Amino acid sequence: MIGTIRISLIALTLLLFTDVQSQSIFKMYKEAEEVFYDEKFGEALTKYLEIEEIEENYEDIQYKIEICKLLSITQYEDMEPFYSFEEVMGARDKFYYYWEGRILMKEYEFEEALESLKKFISLPAKKSDIILEEARRWANWAVAAKKFMDNPKFYEIHLLERGLNTEYAELSPVYFADKEELLFLSNRDPQRPDQFQIYHSRHEGSRSWSEPEVIYNVGTFTRENSNIEVVAEDGRLFQFRTDKGGDLFYSEPTDSKTGWSVPKEFDSKISTTHLSSHFFINEHEDRIIFSKNVGSSKDPNLDLFQSIKDPESGEWSKPALFATTINSEYNEDSPYLSPDEKTLYFASDGHETMGGYDIFKSEFDSNTLTWSEPENLGFPVNSPDDEIHFKLNADQMSGYFTSNRLHTIGDYDIFFFWEIHTVKIKGRVIDGATGQPITNARIFFRPVEYTDMYFFSPIDENGRYEMQINADDVYEVEIKMNDTREVTSLEDFEIHSTGGTSTTYLKDFHIGDNP
Structure with a gap:
């Protein structure tokens, strides 16, 4: 009798354990699905892999793992595991051809991507207006990407070497010519992945750079406010801080070990402009262009604004939209203005983009006082992925930008570009x-x-x-x-x-x- 009771208790314990484990996996799967459909594929991949350790074939995690790998790991290009799901998931998952189109876009297979996206759009299965609009947008990007790839602009690009670029993110590169020094932001501390610091590396000839070192005394950044600017006229290094609702600080070049002074407030009156982190300040330090969210926190929409300093009163003007030709219904970010202030470069996922954020330029007409329709810089500067933080060197024929495109080393990487004959x-x-x-x-x-x-x-x-x-x-x-x-x-x-x-x-x- 006692043995029977013991066996029953063990069975009940196992049943309860199995039930608790099932509930735990279900909760993990639900969390993974939420970030997957928010298109945070790297985060979703981590969560699906955690489920795989407990139950290898739970629901459709193997299928989702392959999608996440292909859409989040720039070096991962093996599509065979994904295609092994076509027979089953092509019939079961109405989004199969949507994901296939997205993956083919990442692999630069634009004609095939367009076919997959059209197949998804034409499926009789019920689809929301939002996903249909997104699929049509990706299809438009596929057409534009093929056009730009077939007609490349006359630039050469070079992915900077390992050491400068890593598996982490490298953002906001600026070249300080007086020191032959490249400054950039990166989140290389694995204990603080959300913290970005300024690194500097010296050019040692040809394609050789010194080992990047942290400049500790200039502060830390989040990914959202990771932006620095060097003004060539006086060599000052500008950064944004959230102090007083948004303020600019600057460091000056020194002969100290770090090479830069502790940041000082640039102008106490500037906080009245409600400045945002992705800014540009001109050579005379009297004009600031920045991106600002005019949407909501859940549905952001970035537009470019500018504020100009009055030379007599020293007051900064109320921020005004930069130009009607520049701002689109989508996002404009990362402005850069040429020294003569007649050419604006910026990143946008609107206008005629190849996909994601592309770099555009617009010319100022001094006769009509208007800015031209934005022109896409084309491939190879732009790609079907994101390009941001575009900056020109003093020669105005070369410079740097960051991208998370195919074949990069990690997150965002730094590219050098130059015009060629x-x-x-x-x-x-x-x-x-x-x-x-x-x-x-x-x-x-x-x-x-x-x-x-x-x-x-x-x-x-x-x-x-x-x-x-x-x-x-x-x-x-x-x-x-x-x-x-x-x-x-x-x-x-x-x-x-x-x-x-x-x-x-x-x-x-x-x-x-x-x-």
Whole structure:
């Protein structure tokens, strides 16, 4: 009898434990789903992996894990595990083709992404107006991204080396030319992932930089207010603080170990402007442009405002919207104004963007006193992901920005960009076996250092091609057939620097063996 009671108690205990565990997993899954559908994919991935440790095949976590990996880890590109769910989840999850489209956008497969998004939009399953609007927006981005990728602007970009870039976030890079010093913000302390500090690194020639060091005496930042500016005219380093509702502080270059003084308040009157953290201050320090949320905390909408200092009274004007042509129904952020104050650069996820935040520019017309319609800087500066914190160097032909695009090292990384000269290249593509021209195809030139970028030309009925490409580069050359999409890789081809002179290269390519 006693044995029977003991067995019953054990069984009841196990049943209660199983029930409690089931409730615990259900709660964990619900929390994971909430952040997943808020599109916080890195956070959701962590939560799904915690569930996996308890119950490997709970609900659809393996499917969601693959989506989160593909949308949050820039180095993760293996789509086979995701596609293994197509037969089951393609029928069960009405969002399957939406996620597929999002993932293909991240992989720069724009035509395929558009097909998936159209498939999702046309599904008869009930969908909210919000998700349909978002899917149509992603479809528009796919069209725009392909257009910009097919017609790259004449910039070269370089992802700064490991050490400067890490698995953490690198934000707001500014180059201080007098010291050959790069300053930026990063959250590299694993014990304080929400705390950003200013790091500095000195240029040591070519692509070599010193090990970044923290500048401890200038304070700490949150991700939201991670922004610094260096004014070239006096070399002062500006930062935003929330003191008195929003205020600017500055540090000056010194000969001390840190190289910068303790921050001082810039102007006590500036707090009346209700300044926000993503600001720009001009060379004369009498004009501030900043982004401000005109929406709600749940549904933010950033617009650009400006405040100008009165030279006589020293008072700052009430913030006014920067220009009607600049602010869209979406978000405008990270302003940068050229030294002559005639060109504004800013980040926006509105206007004609490739996806996420892109960098745009607008020119000031001194005759009409108006700003032009924003122009997208195009690829390779922009990508289907986010680009922010765009800043030009003193030469106004090179500079830095941050991006979380494909093939970055971690969170946001720092890129260096510069304008380049172009050359014309033309020639023929010949079938080596028959001696006949290759037709119904396209030829692609991909820079070896950045193969996500390409220049292409259609091949005409005589096998001829012609295009402009960047000078002083080494290219992988590919032929892609229009009907079969078969790709043939050819030998690498090197273009030497022309010093800016107009040059035409003649180059024929043979596919297969010579007859």
